Structure formats: C-alpha cells, structure tokens
Amino acid sequence: MPTATRPRRAAGRSAPARPAGRRRPVIVVLAFLAAAGASVAVAVQRPSAGAEVLVSDGSAGQPSGPSSAPPTPSASPSPSLSPSPEPTTPAPVLALPGPVPAHGAGSFAYDDRPGAVLGRAGAVRRFRVAVENGSGEEVHAFGDTVQRALAGPGSWVDGGGVRLQRVAPGARYDFTVYLATRDTAGRLCRRGGIDIRKGGVPYTSCRVPGKVVINLDRWRTSAPHLVAAGLPLETYRLYVINHEVGHQLGHHHEGCPAAGRPAPVMQQQTLFLGGCRPNPWPYLNGRRYSGPPTWKP
Template sequence: MRVPGVETWALPTSPTTAPAGGAPEASPLVGEVADPAPVLRLPGPVPARGRGVFGYVEQPGPVLGRSGVLRRFRVAVEVGSGEQVPAFAATVQAALAGPGSWVDGGGLRLQRVGPGVRADFTVYLATAATAGRMCAAGGVDIRVGGRPYTSCRTSGKVILNLDRWRTSVPHFVAAGVPLDTYRLYVVNHEVGHQLGYRHEGCPGAGRPAPVMQQQTLFFDGCRPNPWPYLNGRRYTGPRR
C-alpha cells in the first residue's frame, strides 16, 4: 500500500522527549515544589481516522550505535492525527538511541534519514483505522474485540497505533507506568520485529519483561520494561 507524504518537517536541535528511567531524584527541600505526577495517559478524544497521508521528517539524525551494519529509517505521522511530527520523531530517536536500545549490542547502527535517501524502514504513527488497514495489507491483524488495538510491523513498515500512543493500555495505567515508558517500549518492540526478532515470554514472576514480550496485551507476572538491553546485556525470555 502506497502511503504518500504531504509534508516535511525539520526537527528542533535537541530531542523533546527523553527516555524514562535513570537514578531517582532526591526529595524536594522545604519550600520547593515537588515534581508533578507522571502522565499515564493523555486526556481527551483520540482521532479514530485520518486522511491516510503522512507528513515526514525532513532533517536527518546522527548515526546511533558504535559499529555494525547501518540501517536507515524514516519517521512519519498521519495528517489529521493531532500529533506533531517533530515530537514523535524525538521520541522515536530517544527510544532507538538508548541507553538500552538495539544498538547497544555493537552489531547494529541506526540513522534517521530525510527525503531522497533510501531507507530500510519507516516508523509510522497512524490513527487506529489507518493502522488497521496498513497492518492488514501486510498480513497482520491488530484487532482486539473487533477493533484495531495493537501496533504492528510489516515489510519495511513499523506502524504504531495512535490510540496506544496517546492512552497506553489499562494494565500499564493501573500499575502507574508513565506513558513515556510505554512509548519507548512500543517503539523498541515493533522495531525489534523489523530487525527479525520474534515474540518472547516472561522469564519469571517479578522479573523485567523482555522487550519482545507482548506487553501491550499482558505482563504475565513480569514488570514493564522498554529496553532490549539491561545492564549492557541482551535481555530475553522464552520464545513464543
């Protein structure tokens, strides 16, 4: 299915979204204002369908990773989704840069490219209706309860569902997991499929979930985790 781009966008000089995690912050001093509670899901209605056309990022990004094969990607957002291309691209960049991303193994490099440069795959943010059509065209059914629910990967396309991008999933929300963490997970999970990885299961109750576990559907006793590498080592579970 051909999905033409109708806009190109230049990114700001620095990402607007950073990976979740890191060292815990100290408690605020007397008189200081505490950090706001993390955003678990965005309020308001989510557009169910868009125009079926996409705006693309024009500005290339730096090469991510130290060594290995270089795979190039583009980033696109559906027109009518209500999401801004630069903000989405910054989150994708943060997810793929890590630390903890797919490039940490030393055998892979990734780079976002602009128009006119051959790309190995494109990361799309699409409304549920468009995501459902694009995934179905690639042989993937993302419906749950008859409605497009999950995201998917088809040949050369990483397709992220706008519903999940804005509202996460109920078990992430119930567990108090920030929306930013879910977003990092879904980028790395679907890009993992593009890189040839298949689904994995929870390796044990209370342990981090592998990034290739279908965390959008269940934790299965594991704890949420958005990264393929933990403590510098590839983290996996039993194959599904």
C-alpha cells in the same frame, strides 16, 4: 506754753495694710524658684548616658546621650517561622485525556531532519519517520521520541551488531516508522497479513515488511493494565518503538522469564505482563535481556 506732745497710737490697732498688689513680685519669685528647683531635681535624677528612658506610654525611649554601641539597623520583616513547603515532583502522565481521532487523512508528513548514526558497529539500517495528517500529532515531536528510543542506552544498537540512522525524505531508506490513527494502522497492518484488532477495533501496533506502524490509540492512552501499574506514558512509548523495531530487525515474541522480573522488550506488554514488570529496553546493564520464545515458525 505747754510742750506739744505726739499723740500715741491706740493700743491694739494694727499697722495699716499694704496694698495687695505689692506682694505679687514675691509670689512670682517663689514660683520661679520652685520651678527651677524641680528642674534641678529632674536633672539630678536623669540616668547616665546610654541608659534607656521610659516615656509616658511605657515604651523604651532613645538613649539620653551618645553611645558606643553601633546604630540599630532599620527594621525589616522577620522571616516566617513556618517551614517552607517541600518541592513536589509532578505525577507522571500515564495517559493523555480527551478523544483520540479514529481516522485521519490517510496521507503522511515526514520528518525532514537527518539524524546521526546511532551505534558503534554493525550494518547501518536507515529509517524514515512519518505522522498521519489529521492525527493531531506533530512529526518532529514523534521523531524526537523515536530517536530517543533507538539511541538508548539500552536500545538495539547497544549490542554492536546494528547501527540505525534517521534520514530525510528522498534519501535511501530500509524502513519507515509510522504514527497512524487506528483505522489507518489497521489497514496498513492488514495489508501485511497482521490483524491488530481486539474486540473488533484495531488495538495494537505492528510491523509489516518495511513498515513499523504505531497505533495512535496506544500512543496517547497506553493500555489499561499498564496505566494501573503506574507505567509512565513516556516509558510505554519507548517500549512500543523498540518492540516493533525489534520485529523489523528480525526478533520474535518472547515470554516473561519469571514473576517479578523485568519483561523482555519482545514480550507483548501491550496485551499482558504475565507477572513481569514493564521494561522498554532490549539491553539491561549492557547485556541482551530476553525471555523464553513464544513464536513458532
């Protein structure tokens, strides 16, 4: 029998293709290796500890590792670069607004607080303080201003020839300082022989024996030329008290000694300055300050 021979493969015929599913493990392995390689590359290119890392939005990220630098404190609002406004001093009050009562009850409330003796030497002159009922003014506030005017420094007690003391009602006294509406002030002054009218209206203050009478109109509004000069109302009040108490202590009117100089306290500053500057004190720099006499006996 002839020997059986294995048939040859036809020339040019390729080996039968393997099923497609058998190549997937190789593709998965290659993909895994590619991803691992990318991770390795990223790990190699990562900066050293403490360096900033740029994140996707372009802002600075946190350091990649521990750093020796101290921790950054929590953010706080940055101070404004605009300068702080300078504190402003309020403008002085030159006159009080609103209507002033032309007349009151005609009766008075008295400061019930006895005060300390003002001055170091001389006879003691005792005084009361009174405010007309219906004037709208408070008697203790008026009493405080009277006390400040007569205590100085610069008041009549600085000369060492007289001392002054406020007393309560019922105590012995030498004179009374009244704050009165213009109608009552005009009546009190007229009884003592002094006409305080200007343009037919009681205008100034006065002193009659035992009575220092302060006109409420002037107490609240000063005088136009003094307001124009910028004189604070508080300073005018010191002046009018020292002026009228000066009359009670025996002093008479004086004139301006020279233009530009302080006005003597006994000058009628409520009516004119005569070129002088307003001044509420009889003593300046510890010395009695006066001008030429204008009073004739």
